[in-house]
Amino acid sequence: MRRLPTPRTSVTAAICGLFAVLVAPTANAAPPPAPTPTAGPAQARALVASIGADRTGGAFYDAAGRFVVAVTDEAAARTVRAQGGTAQVVDHSTADLNAVRTALDQRIADTDPIPNTAWGIDPSTNQVTVSVFDGVSAADRKRLTDLVAAYGDKARVEELPGEIKETAYESLGGIGIVAPYGPTPCTLGFNVRDSSGKKYFLTAGHCASTDDERFWHREAGGIYLGKRTEWWDFGEIDKDYAVIEYLNDDVAAYGAVRAAGATFEITGSRYPDDGEAVKRAGAVSSDLVGQVINPSVTFTFPSGKVMKNMIETSHCALPGDSGGPLWAGTDALGIASGTNTPANASCNSAQNQYRTFFQPVHWVLARYGLSAF
Known part of the structure; x- marks a missing residue:
């Protein structure tokens, strides 16, 4: 599960911030804020569809609440930004991650299901997230984790308590x-x-x-x-x-x-x-x-x-x-x-x-x- 970042405050940070204000040259104005993205979720999803599953990795809300389009190359990122969207370049396309998920479905869910397991594509981490809950036997756990390991950083396993x-x-x-x-x-x-x-x-x-x-x-x-x-x-x-x-x-x-x-x-x-x-x-x-x-x-x-x-x-x-x-x-x-x-x-x-x-x-x-x- 993604967690929102926790703001940190301290006396040291406050002092450093004050010192920076005191010594900063008055001639150097603060840079203007980055423009607010104008593409909403519906437009961002349309961009994902138009660019295609081979060059995008889905869309998601980030920790700052922005709706982000994941892409696999800078040219696709420029296309997203030109339409007013927020882009993030990632390693794996939706097509690649779908292949991993399909393999898990075919080799486990469709043939010999493992109770208390779940998996799916998580665009925010650009991975297939495999959740293992309580009640999974050691043999089944090994069977699943060995299969996941074969896909490198395209997939990861998380351990969670309780049964489904x-x-x-x-x-x-x-x-x-x-x-x-x-x-x-x-x-x-x-x-x-x-x-x-x-x-x-x-x-x-x-x-x-x-x-x-x-x-x-x-x-x-x-x-x-x-x-x-x-x-x-x-x-x-x-x-x-x-x-x-x-x-x-x-x-x-x-x-x-x-x-x-x-x-x-x-x-x-x-x-x-x-x-x-x-x-x-x-x-x-x-x-x-x-x-x-x-x-x-x-x-x-x-x-x-x-x-x-x-x-x-x-x-x-x-x-x-x-x-x-x-x-x-x-x-x-x-x-x-x-x-x-x-x-x-x-x-x-x-x-x-x-x-x-x-x-x-x-x-x-x-x-x-x-x-x-």
Whole structure:
């Protein structure tokens, strides 16, 4: 996980700064500040696409909050700067790093999955980051690290505590929801609708994967909400989502998320950006301070079930928050799927050793012609 630099102050620094002011020639004016980049995230992503995966390494927010385009040569950097963007020259292209990730998928996830592992491209470090959580055997750890070592500085391994668990009892989100005949309370992710205005809501696919988990009620008051549609998946295509159709006319579904006593309006959806600040909410707890660690990651549950193209964040999560929403500003980003947070952990934004994984919302909405209000 990237950490923001900590400002340092000291008496020595203050004295040195004062001395520098006293002795500096008055004729030498301070250099003008660097121009503020004019390219926003959307324009920067368009630049990445136009330059191509062979000469770019993705885009990310740096520690100063700038949206940076990683490129592999100075000519590409000049193109980015000419368009008002911030460029950083890196060693490895997205195409090179995708080849590493694909190899890990093919040689491990698709053939002999290792539970409690995750990997994906991290544009901010220009590497494939491979996370190894608790519960990985010594033999599997060696198998994975030996494979990673073959790719040199294109990939790195990080050790993180806890196991990745399905968040039916463990992640954060909006209001609590229950299937009266099912075993697991979960969290409502986002309310969505189709082109005719028909309303649905999203939650995790593993919350609604059995016949006993078709009908859903609001946990508070037991108010009937609706029924699972045929639009759901848990693992068959490496996804974790369920779409529930509202069937109770007495229920008013709004395009908003409620967390920590506040209401956050949701007006659209998109894919996340590496390094951006994000919020997460759940029926059990909410963590409103977090960061996208990896916008597209492959991870494996202890059961051996593999999830691909998921979002990894620095949030913690607790039991009962599966399906809960991940968002930034007014944009819906993800649905809580798994976490390494222990069930008895204190979940707050001061912790950075936990990871929570989310199904991208935008993919689900695009697949079924839905929109997030």
